Amino acid sequence: MSILQVRDLHTQFFTQDGVVRAVDGVSFDLDQGETLAIVGESGCGKSVTAMSILRLIQAETGRIVSGSIKFEGRELTTLTEEQMRGIRGHDISMIFQEPMTSLNPVLTIGTQIAENVVRHLGVSWQEGLNRAQEMLELVKISDAKRRLDEYPHQLSGGMRQRVMIAMALACRPKLLIADEPTTALDVTIQAQILDLMLELKEKIDAAIVMITHDLGVVAETAQRVVVMYAGRKVEEATVGELFAHPMHPYTRGLMRAIPRLDIDAEAEGRRARLQEIPGMVPVLTQPIPGCAFAPRCPFATEKCTAERPPLVENRPGHIAACWHTDRVLEQAA
């Protein structure tokens, strides 16, 4: 059953340089208990999509201009701020990349978790603290009772991210949005946190939207992937399908551009060249009539710059927005 439906979402920012079309008509569904990864590079709109779902776009700079976001059938785009506050941290919660900036430095860990629990579940302060301790134990923080009285600066980066997860899950959310949750962490700590998230997801049965730039994280955590480029969804498929048959030239380019740690990229004893994607991402203040990737795409034709390609299901459950999918797949074969 689908828990989240995003339809034709347009989020824009109004700057001195013009209107930035950060999210430019994105749609996707998320099933209960599913993990969906949204992957793309800086400025592709993946984080703005997440912020839009939680209605965290700052009104002074930007807003959702059109589209619909339905959570359990309830339209979120038209809710008041007060109604949204009842949802954030309760039904939908979020984990950010840098836990230090999202934790309050002058409140203890226990207070911060308990506050949320008391507010949303209406329990007593003591019950809130008990829940906080339970949650810290759940995220495998040793000596949880003592940690309740500690401040964020007393914890390491990995521990802070565990606290963020504890806080996010304390009210048993149905949907968890994780925005680059392990990007700031070292590899061995990243492994701990990803492991923990997957384990807890099973226990709590929450759906996860995983925002990341790292295809490695996608491969190891998600069931389905949405690839974004310049504010648009360019491809969507299950993880296995996407990695086995990437269909959009951007996705294919991205996969070949990654230096692999599991493969020796050598040709005749020399280090092989990585496949480059030439050029850079387009400026989003100018309307892009055709495919946003066309200027960097080896398959591009005149049609690509003139007409925006629709998302088409070319293989079962696998959609891509490209005029030349047949040529792309032919070349891959």
Place this chain on the structure above:
Amino acid sequence: MSDDKPSLEVRNLVKHFPIHGGLLQRQTGTVRAVDGVTFSIRRGETLGVVGESGCGKSTVGKTVLKLLEPTAGEILLDGVDVTDFSPGQMWSHRRQIQTVFQDPYSSMNPRMRAGDIVGEPLENFGLARGKAKDEQVASLFQRVGLRPENMRKFTHEFSGGQRQRLGIAKALAVNPEVIVADEPVSALDVSVQAQVLNLLIDLQEEYKLAYLFISHDLGVMRHISHRIAVMYLGRVVELTDKRTLFTRPLHPYTEALLSAAPVPDPARKRARRIILPGDVPSPAKPPSGCHFHTRCPYAIAECKTVDPKLLEVAPGHQVACIRRPVGTDFAPLTPTQ
């Protein structure tokens, strides 16, 4: 790589930072950022230094550049011991060793034009000025894939990838032998990162540059390095050619590090992921004996007391682990806990 003399050699390099505290700001402790590191790099070779935050990899880079004074040890540039050189003496050798930083933006004067930034070292070292300098800068711009027209622009007008090209052009300007590159592609998106890595490889082959390449990214390491040193809490725990490191790691930390990194291939079922318990201990209070014993799944009682030496346990394969003695077979160790 025909030249036998290494471009850069480092022997038992130590860099300690004092910790001051209390009312009188007395020294209350020492951060052992680099604690006895030895390696050498030949012409045209990349030595990768990999490790997690606080392992001392960046301090190695800064000390080798003499941006930090080494506490002990020797640094040899093209056979010349520069360890005790004063800044003045170092100046004449500065040309031989240049650096590329992670964030070129913060290392460039925002009020200078790009062409002047790249040309500044040429002028400083008296290599070229005036029109000759401009011509050299233009050719450097072309070599790193920037249009010479952009020489008039300011750094904020460039994208992240272009700025990194500027940083590389500046480092190349004085024709160095060694380049210390500290996380040069970490701030870049994958598609741009590939462009910069390709450029670095091309330049290395063209000019036979020696790279000391510092990164936390194992994929980047496997791609660009010839040999790799793995650091943990100020020490090199394993050093070997990259193929051996990635296919037959011997040190338990290397093994855990490699197993922890997510691989972009859902079809590849990993043999087993080693999740290390806890965090990296503070380099101000490193554990006794082997620094890694507190998190090591294979630690035995002696690991707490014996300082493991970095030994060549197999041809070209150095490891600092008492459970991997000289002549070790590559068989997996049995966990002790």
